[in-house]
Amino acid sequence: MRISFGLAWQAGHWLLPVALGAKLLAGAATGAVLLATNAALALLLAGTPTVERLMDALPVLLAVAAGGVARSVLSSVGDAANGKLAPRIDRAATVKLLERAVHVELVIIKNAEFRNLMSAAARGALSARMVTTYAIALVEALTGLIAAAGVLTVLHPALMPLMVVVTVPSAWGAVRMARARFTSMKRWTELQRQLETLSGLLIDSSPAEEVRAHRAGGFLLHHYQRLARLSEAEQARLARLEARTTLLSDGVAGVARLAMYGVLGALLVSGSVQMAVAGTVVIAIRSGTAHLTSLVSAVNDLYEQGLFVQDWKQACDRAEAEAIKGGTIELTSPPEQIFVRDLWFTYPNNEQPSVSGVNLTVRRGEIVALVGENGSGKTTLAKLMVGLYMPQSGAVWWDGHTTAEVNRASLYDHVALVAQDFVQWPFTARVNVTIGRSTRPPDPVSLHTSAEFGRAHEVVDRLDAGWDTLLAPEFLGGTMLSGGQWQRIGLARAHYRDAAVVIFDEPTAALDPRAEIEVFERVSDLANEGRAVVLVTHRMASVRRADRIYVLDRGEVIEQGTHDKLMALNGRYAELYTLQASQHQDPVSPRS
Template identity: 90%
Template sequence: MEGMRPNSRSGRHRADGRVHIPEVDPLFGSGIRMTAGWAQHDGAGADLGFWTLLWRLPRLMRISFGLAWHAGHLLLPVAIAAKLLAGAATGVVLLATNEALALLLAGTPTVERLVDALPVLLAVAAGGVARSLLSSLGDATNGKLAPRIDRAATVKLLERAVRVELVIIKNAEFRNLMSAAARGALSARMVTTYAIALVEAVTGLVAAAGVLTVLHPMLMPLMAAVTVPSAWGAVRMARARFTSMKRWTELQRQLETLSELLIGASPAEEVRAHRADGFLLHHYQRLARLSEAEQARLAGLEARTTLLSDGVAGLAKLGMYGVLGALLVSGSVRLAVAGTVLIAIRTGTHHLTSLVSAVNDLYEQGLFVQDWKQACDRAEAEAIRGGAFELTAPPDQISVRDLWFTYPNNEQPSLAGVDMTIRRGEIVALVGENGSGKTTLAKVLVGLYMPQAGAVWWDGRTTAEVDRASLYDHVALVAQDFVEWPFTARVNVTIGRATRRPDADALDASAAFGRADEVVARLDAGWDTLLAPEFLGGTMLSGGQWQRIGLARAHYRDAAVVIFDEPTAALDPRAEVAVFERVSDLAQEGRAVVLVTHRLASVRRADRIYVLERGKVIEQGTHATLMALNGRYAELYTLQASQHQDPVSPA
C-alpha cells in the first residue's frame, strides 16, 4: 500500500549531524509541533552569545524581582544576602586552607606542628560549615518565596484576564499571548531561583579568583585556562540537550497520540473494522526509529564534546602543573600555595559552570516573564469599560437602533444597521441560517459585545453608559455550548447565581423547570454527584442531560433577561416541547426572553420574530404575519416542516 511506505527521508541525518525530521509529517502534517505561545521562547538562549545574554538579563530580571518583592518582601533580600555571604565564605575557606597547608608543609610533620595548625584547621571547617549553612538558608528562604511568586503572578494574570472584553479573549493572537503568559507566571519563580543561585556562583568565582590573585598574579590565568574548557563543554551540552529535547518531545507527542489510538476505547471499533492497526503500527515504528536516532545523535555529540572539553582541559592542567612546578622550583610560590591553587581551580570550575548555565536559564525564563508582563498590560488595556450608572432594577424595554458590529480582523460586519425592540414579558425569536448574526446580536443585546456603531438601550441608558457588572446581574444565558463544570450537580446549577447563598427551594424549582430533577434522581449521590468522568468517582452525562442541567442553571439565576441560544439542540422532541412551554412560563412571569434557534417550529408562539440574513434584519413580525408575507421565513418554515412529513406514496 502506498500509504504504508516509509518516508524516504525518515531517519536520515543532515549535514550538521541532526536527525532530519520532516516539516510536514505524513500523518500529522505540521500540526503536532511546539509552536504554541508557551513554547515560543524555548531554547532562546541557544541562539545567542553568552555576553549578549548577560547584557539583556537586567531588563528581564527587573520584572521578576519586582514580583518577588511584592510576593515575599524581605524574603528576597534575605535569600540574596545568604547566597552572597555563602559565596564570600569560599574566599575565607581558601585563605584558611592556604594557611593550614603552609603550617603543615613548613617542615617535617610532627604532633606539635599539627597542634599549631589546629586553630587554622578549625577555621577551615568553620568556614565550610558557615558556607553550607548560608547556602542552605538561601535555598530555604527561596523555597518559601517561590510558591508565593507563583501565586502572585498567576492570580495577577487571572484577575486581569477574567475582566477582558469577550471579543478580545476569543481573539487567536490574544489567546496565544495568554498561553505564553501562563508559562511566564510559572517562570517568574524560576527566574528568581536562578538569579539567587547566580549570586552565589558569581561571588564564589570572584572569591576564588581574588584569593589566587593575592597569592600570585599568574595563578588567576591558570584557573581560567583550566576552568573555561569545562564550562564551555557544560554549556554546549546544555544547549544541545535542550534542542534535542524539543525535537524528541515533538516525536513523543506523536507517538503518544498513536499509542492512544491503538489501545483507546473510543477508536477501537473503527481500528478493527477498518483494519487500521497495521497502518498505525507502521507509523508508530517509523516515528520510534526517528526518536531512537535523535537520542543516539545526542549521545554521540555528548561523547565528542566531553572528549574535546576534557582534552583541552587536560592540556591546560598539564600546562598548569608545568607552570606551578616552575614557580615552585624558582621559589616564587610555596608548596602550600600550590595545594590551594588546586582546590581553588576545582571550586572555580564549579562556580563558572553554574554561572554560565544560570545565565542561559535566566534569559530563557525571563522572556516568558516578559510575556507575562505584556499579557497583564494588554489585559488591563482591554478590560471591560462600563459606565458609572448602576442598573438596580430590571429593564422594562431593550431597544436597538442602527446597530453595527464587526469582529476583529474581519472585513464584513456581522451586524449591519439592526433595529429591534424587546419588552418585559415578551418572547422575541432570532432566526436565520448559520452565519446570519443571530448569536452575535444576542450577545450585543446583553453587553457581552459592544457595538462599533449604533447603540443598545436599556430603559433609556446605553450599554456603554451602564456599569456592565450591574447589567450582567439581570442576564441569564443558556447556550448550546454552555460550560459543563467539573463540579457536583448541585454546584452546576447554583453557580448560576454564585454570589447568592444556596437556596434548597429555589434549587428544586429550577431543577423541575429544566427537568434536571429527573437526571439527578438517577445519580448515585444525587445532588452531590461529581459530574466529571475524568476524575475518580465522577459521572458522565449525555448531551441531553447536560442541557437540562444548563436550563436549570439559567432558571436558578432568576434574571430579568434570558437568552436561549439553541437550548434544545440535544433534546428529544417531547422534551423540546416541554422546554418551550417553560420558556413561555418565564415570559408570563415578567421576564424578557430572547430565543435563538434554527428550529422554526419552536418559535410559533413568539411575540415577535426577527429574520436575519448576513447581519441584517430582513423580516419581522409574528409567525402568522411572516407566513402571510410568504418571504424568507415562510420559505424556511415550509422547508423544515416538509422534512417531518411522511412522503405521499404513489398510487
C-alpha cells in the same frame, strides 16, 4: 530577575532576602575556608611533619572544618527558604495571569495570536519560580567564584585573569544556546499547540466515539506523526547547534585551564610561590571550577527561563490592555427595553461583517426570536445585545444608556445565558446549578424551583448521591450525563440566575420533542414573569409564540414580525418554516 523578584517579594516577603543572604554567606564562606586552608598548609609544610607541628595547625584545621560546616548549613538554609518560596511564586504568577485573562474581551480570547501568547505565558508563569531558584543559586556560585578568584589574586595576581578566561567561553556558549532554544520555541508554539490538540483528540473521551466509529484514528495519527517529524527536525537542528557551540566553548576554556596550570607550574619552579601556596591554589582552582560550573549552569537556565518570564509579563500586559472596557454607569435596576440601532460587527481577521446595520427592540415581558440559517449572525447579535461583544458601529441601548457607557459587570448581573455548548462544570450537580449565582450562598428553595423549571430534578433523582454527585467522569467517583440531561442542568442554571434578560441559544438541541415543548412553555412563563427573553434558534416551530421574530441572513435582518405576519409575507421565514414542517409530516414509506 526584576519581575520574578517582584513576584517573590509579593508571595514570600522575608523568604527572598533570607534565601539570598544565606547563599551569599555560603559563597563567601568559600573564601574563608580557602584562606584557612592556606594557613594550615603553611604550618604543615613549613618543615618535617611532627606531632607538635600538627598540634600547632589543629586550630586552623578546626577553622577549616567549621567553615565547611557553616557553608553547608547556610546553603541548606537558603535551599529551605527557596523551597518554601518557589511554589508561592508559581501561585502568584499564575493567579496574576488568570486574573487578567478572565477579564479579556471575548472576541480577543478566541484570537489565535492571543492564544499562542497565553500558551507561552502559562510556561512563563512556571518559569518565574525557576528564575528565582536559579538566581539564588547564581548568588552562591558567583560569590564562591569571586571568593576563589580573590584568594588567587591574593596568592598571586597572575592567576585570577586566567580564571576569567576560563569563565567567559562557557558563559558565552550557555547564553547563545538559551537564546537559540527560546527563539525556536517561539517559532514553533503553534506547532506544539497543534500536536497537543491532535493528542487530545486521540485520548480524550468526548471525540472517542466518532474517532472509533469513523476509524479516524489513523488519519489523526498520520497528521500527528507529520507534525512530530517537523518538531524532531527542529530539535535535531538545535542539538547540532548545541554540539558545535559546546565544542567551541569547551575547547577555548580547556586551553585557558591548561594555561592556568602551566603558569602555576612555572611560578612553583621559579620559586615565586611556596608549596603551601601552590596547594591552596590547586584547591582554589578546583573550588572555583566547581562554582564556575554551577555559575554557567545557573546563567544558562536563568537566561532561558527569564525569556519565558518576559513572555508572561507581555501576556499580562496584553491581557490588561485587552480587558473588558466599559463606562462608569452602574445598572442598579433591570432594563425595561433594549434597543439595537444600526449595529455593525466584524470579527478580527474577517472581511465580511457578521452583523450589518441591524435594528431591533426587546422589551421586558416579551419573547423575541432570532432565526435564520447557520452563519446568519444570530448568536453574534445576541452576544452584542448583552455586551459580550462590542460593536464597531452603531449601539445597543439598555434604556437610556449604551453598552459602551455602562459598567459591564453591572450589566452582566442582569443577564442569563443558555447556550447549546454551555459549560459542563467538573463539580457536583448542586454547584452546576448554583454557579449561576456564584457570588451568593446557595438557596435550597431557589434550587428546587430552578430544577423543576428545567426538569433537572428528574436527572438528579436518578443520581447515586443526588445533588452531591460529582458530574465529572474523568475524576474518581464522577458520573457521566447524556447531552439531554446536561441541557436540563443548563436550563436550571439559567433559571437559578434569576436575571431580567435571558438569552436562549439553541436551548433544546439535545431534548426530545415532548421535553422541548415543555421548555418553551417555561420560556413563555419567564416572559410572563417580566423577563425579556431572546430566543436564538433554527427550529421554526419553536418560535410561533414569540412576540416578534427577526429573520437574519448574512448578518442582515431581512424580515421581522409575528409568526402569522411572516407566514402571510411568504418570504424566507415562510419558506424555512414550511420546509421544516414538511420534514416532520412526510409519511414513512412501508418496506416492500
